[in-house]
Amino acid sequence: MTTLLQFKNVSKQYGNSTVALSDVNFSVNEGELVSIIGPSGAGKSTLLRCINRLIDATSGEIIFDGADMLKINKKHDLRALRTKIGMIFQNYNLVERLSVFENVLHGRLGYKSALVGALGLYNENEKKQAIKIIQSLGLNEQVYKRCDQLSGGQKQRVGIARALVQEPRVLLADEPIASLDPNSSKVIMDHLKNICTTLGITVLVNLHQLDVALNYSDRIIGISGGRVVYDGLPANLTDEDIRRIYGSDPEALNLIIQKPKEVAQKI
Amino acid sequence: MAMTKTAGPVLTNGGVPPFQEGRIKIRVLSKANIAIRLTMLILAVLTIVGFATFNYQGVHLLKGLMSTLANFKTIFFQPQFAHFTLLEAIYQLFITLSLGVLTTLIGAIIALFLGMLAAENLSNKTVSNSIKGFVAVIRAVPTVLWVLIFAVSAGLGSVAAVIGMSFHSISYLTKAYSESFEELNQGTIEALEGCGASWWQIVCQAVLPSSLTSLISWTFIRFEINFGVSVAMGAAAGAGGIGYDMFMDSAFYYNLHEMGVITYLILIVAMLLEFMSIKIKNKVRA
Amino acid sequence: MRSNFLMKKRLYSGGILLVLVLLAFGAASMTEFSLAKCFSSIPKAIVWSLGNFYPVADSFAKLPDILAKLQETLLISIASASVAAIFALVFALIGSRVTKINNFLATLSRLIANIFRNIDVSIWALVLLFSFGQSSLTGYFALFVASFGFLTRAFMETIDEVGADTVEALRATGANFFSIVFQAVIPMSVSQLISWVLFMIETNIRAATLVGILTGSGIGFVFDLYYKKMDYHSASLVVLSIVLSILLIEQISNYVRRVML
Numbered sequence: 001m002t003t004l005l006q007f008k009n010v011s012k013q014y015g016n017s018t019v020a021l022s023d024v025n026f027s028v029n030e031g032e033l034v035s036i037i038g039p040s041g042a043g044k045s046t047l048l049r050c051i052n053r054l055i056d057a058t059s060g061e062i063i064f065d066g067a068d069m070l071k072i073n074k075k076h077d078l079r080a081l082r083t084k085i086g087m088i089f090q091n092y093n094l095v096e097r098l099s100v101f102e103n104v105l106h107g108r109l110g111y112k113s114a115l116v117g118a119l120g121l122y123n124e125n126e127k128k129q130a131i132k133i134i135q136s137l138g139l140n141e142q143v144y145k146r147c148d149q150l151s152g153g154q155k156q157r158v159g160i161a162r163a164l165v166q167e168p169r170v171l172l173a174d175e176p177i178a179s180l181d182p183n184s185s186k187v188i189m190d191h192l193k194n195i196c197t198t199l200g201i202t203v204l205v206n207l208h209q210l211d212v213a214l215n216y217s218d219r220i221i222g223i224s225g226g227r228v229v230y231d232g233l234p235a236n237l238t239d240e241d242i243r244r245i246y247g248s249d250p251e252a253l254n255l256i257i258q259k260p261k262e263v264a265q266k267i
Numbered sequence: 268m269a270m271t272k273t274a275g276p277v278l279t280n281g282g283v284p285p286f287q288e289g290r291i292k293i294r295v296l297s298k299a300n301i302a303i304r305l306t307m308l309i310l311a312v313l314t315i316v317g318f319a320t321f322n323y324q325g326v327h328l329l330k331g332l333m334s335t336l337a338n339f340k341t342i343f344f345q346p347q348f349a350h351f352t353l354l355e356a357i358y359q360l361f362i363t364l365s366l367g368v369l370t371t372l373i374g375a376i377i378a379l380f381l382g383m384l385a386a387e388n389l390s391n392k393t394v395s396n397s398i399k400g401f402v403a404v405i406r407a408v409p410t411v412l413w414v415l416i417f418a419v420s421a422g423l424g425s426v427a428a429v430i431g432m433s434f435h436s437i438s439y440l441t442k443a444y445s446e447s448f449e450e451l452n453q454g455t456i457e458a459l460e461g462c463g464a465s466w467w468q469i470v471c472q473a474v475l476p477s478s479l480t481s482l483i484s485w486t487f488i489r490f491e492i493n494f495g496v497s498v499a500m501g502a503a504a505g506a507g508g509i510g511y512d513m514f515m516d517s518a519f520y521y522n523l524h525e526m527g528v529i530t531y532l533i534l535i536v537a538m539l540l541e542f543m544s545i546k547i548k549n550k551v552r553a
Numbered sequence: 554m555r556s557n558f559l560m561k562k563r564l565y566s567g568g569i570l571l572v573l574v575l576l577a578f579g580a581a582s583m584t585e586f587s588l589a590k591c592f593s594s595i596p597k598a599i600v601w602s603l604g605n606f607y608p609v610a611d612s613f614a615k616l617p618d619i620l621a622k623l624q625e626t627l628l629i630s631i632a633s634a635s636v637a638a639i640f641a642l643v644f645a646l647i648g649s650r651v652t653k654i655n656n657f658l659a660t661l662s663r664l665i666a667n668i669f670r671n672i673d674v675s676i677w678a679l680v681l682l683f684s685f686g687q688s689s690l691t692g693y694f695a696l697f698v699a700s701f702g703f704l705t706r707a708f709m710e711t712i713d714e715v716g717a718d719t720v721e722a723l724r725a726t727g728a729n730f731f732s733i734v735f736q737a738v739i740p741m742s743v744s745q746l747i748s749w750v751l752f753m754i755e756t757n758i759r760a761a762t763l764v765g766i767l768t769g770s771g772i773g774f775v776f777d778l779y780y781k782k783m784d785y786h787s788a789s790l791v792v793l794s795i796v797l798s799i800l801l802i803e804q805i806s807n808y809v810r811r812v813m814l
């Protein structure tokens with residue numbers, strides 16, 4: 001198994017006072033589905049965004065596919081690397097006025113020059129590939145529908161399709177099911193798992209829900225206050241670990257603390 | 268939420284896409300998209316027609332632009348007093364501000380009543396619609412015409428200016444106030460009605476207190492607008508103040524240097540007012 | 554405790570009321586404004602209007618003249634708003650925190666728009682008068698500059714509100730600036746932007762009347778002409794034509810806004 005992504009002593013500070021990540025170390029293997037869990041404000045979103053440099057880490061090294069992301073200075077090189085990193089979001093972040101098809105094709109923009117991209121010109125191969133991905137996510141009927149007419153679950157599937165047409169090596173998902181009902185959540189998580197196992201795309205997913213993380217991940221990274229406090233198999237996660245991750249956040253403790261035992265037993 | 272691993276749909280299914288023949292189209296033209304394109308097209312055509320039919324009176328566009336740039340340079344980089352002193356200019360500035368204050372206050376008082384009548388939750392649909400239509404018509408007459416029309420019987424001066432300028436303030440604030448009132452929860456009003464409160468009691472105890480901050484914010488925004496309007500009315504409709512000095516410098520003395528001073532003074536006040544109204548707006552939102 | 558609270562509140566409102574009253578008195582004495590004269594002149598104005606301010610058969614002879622000027626004014630208003638919109642879009646994209654290229658350019662763009670917006674259209678007209686005289690271009694450029702300032706701010710706020718998340722998503726795909734602008738930012742905000750332009754056109758027609766009076770061009774000029782000749786019947790026809798065209802444009806704008814969404 002090869003290492004695709006590695007964090008070495010990564011820290012991120014906002015302004016002078018807010019330390020969002022401090023001295024983060026971990027690595028992710030090719031084809032793994034890794035969940036990142038932690039209370040809100042722990043630094044999960046910051047961590048994901050440091051990978052594709054939507055946010056610049058303050059110090060450390062982030063090795064992706066052999067190259068240090070933080071050492072890339074040219075805009076062009078950064079964009080080329082970003083095409084290899086797909087991202088999906090809690091609020092889908094689609095252009096709601098445009099059709100599903102157009103939104104999915106946006107995933108190809110990273111490969112285009114300024115003019116071609118601005119005009120939105122795509123070749124037939126790209127379109128065929130996009131249609132194929134749209135179909136595989138069960139959105140055949142919606143291809144030409146405007147995204148503001150879709151349900152939340154459908155929108156998130158469009159978000160996944162947009163990331164997949166990039167032909168990425170890794171998929172970053174920032175709380176992809178936080179705005180969805182249980183049924184849609186399950187559909188989305190199943191798709192992510194499937195992408196990981198059948199396409200061999202590495203998936204890094206931020207999750208709020210511990211049970212989902214336990215069910216779907218190959219590995220769990222728990223962070224709290226910007227530090228990694230757990231890094232291991234879901235089955236090895238103990239109550240003690242959970243308390244360390246979620247601290248004394250009463251809401252998280254009440255909601256989650258009883259569950260892991262039974263869920264862990266199921267696995 | 269119980270979730271277990273299940274096999275999702277296979278991603279790379281070899282299903283034949285229904286879009287095989289020829290080029291695949293990306294967009295479908297919806298009614299909204301057609302409307303947007305048509306609007307842009309019509310605006311572009313009318314713009315071209317405009318440029319083709321303008322009354323140029325032999326003015327050379329490029330020469331005019333060059334000399335305008337030179338004038339801007341004079342105004343912004345060589346401002347200088349000629350016909351009055353800084354103190355006099357500030358005095359005139361206060362006259363302009365005063366016109367704005369009077370107009371805003373009169374507008375606010377009248378708009379408060381009209382706004383209640385125009386708010387659908389405090390009034391009925393017929394009254395509300397007729398008030399809204401009435402203020403829309405008032406707004407269709409440019410302020411300078413209101414002032415000049417009143418000047419015929421009242422004479423040019425502050426009275427005609429304030430009355431004329433108040434019309435748009437009334438119209439603007441009536442719309443803004445009524446929308447603020449309409450934001451009030453219908454349940455609150457019904458609850459008070461259920462307690463047997465009279466209309467005036469509801470207005471004074473529930474409606475006004477809960478929308479007060481938003482009323483203040485709108486009123487100040489209108490004051491900011493009214494400052495600009497009083498400058499303009501000073502220049503165009505004999506309302507006095509700094510606008511009149513500007514007009515004299517432009518039309519009679521041809522003194523760009525002094526216009527520069529006035530421009531700076533007006534700019535400073537306008538930016539100060541804008542800054543304050545943004546502060547108030549943020550405070551209200553928070 | 555409770556009565557104390559109520560007392561404080563009353564004192565507070567009383568204080569504010571007092572300040573407002575003092576402000577009103579100060580302003581009135583500064584401008585030699587008298588409320589009595591104000592009240593007496595309103596009925597006078599109504600009586601006068603009913604007696605003089607309506608079009609008569611004679612004034613309709615001047616209708617072709619008026620309509621020609623009205624057409625010119627409408628075209629100036631539309632052209633200035635439309636061309637200003639293009640410049641405003643560029644400045645708004647540079648100035649918006651969602652799409653800005655760098656902080657320096659963003660601040661510069663905001664500053665320029667700020668200056669243009671806060672100088673009243675009447676002042677621009679008086680300055681432009683020097684170079685363009687009584688031609689349509691004076692009005693056009695005055696309205697252009699004012700529209701530019703206003704639209705830049707309106708566009709900037711629209712883009713700020715509408716775009717941040719989606720722009721982030723497209724940046725994550727590796728898309729370049731122009732792709733993001735034309736494929737995401739503009740599609741997301743275009744109906745709002747057009748709505749602002751339509752609003753600007755309405756505003757410009759009113760402002761054009763003022764500019765015309767100041768600079769001797771367009772519909773404002775004909776009004777001024779009849780007004781100074783005390784031909785109030787014809788002047789009233791001018792007002793009527795302005796009112797009707799503004800109301801018409803408002804209706805059209807509202808219709809377009811509804812369909813666009």
Ligand SMILES: Nc1ncnc2c1ncn2[C@@H]1O[C@H](COP(=O)(O)OP(=O)(O)O)[C@@H](O)[C@H]1O
Pocket residue numbers: 014015018019020038039040041042043044045046047
């Ligand atoms: N743009 C920002 N500027 C300043 N502080 C930020 C910013 N984004 C996030 N933070 C802070 O960084 C910390 C981590 O935030 P985030 O990564 O969003 O956490 P999570 O996604 O786990 O909820 C929080 O304390 C948050 O307030």
Ligand SMILES: [Mg+2]
Pocket residue numbers: 044045046175
């Ligand atoms: Mg987050």
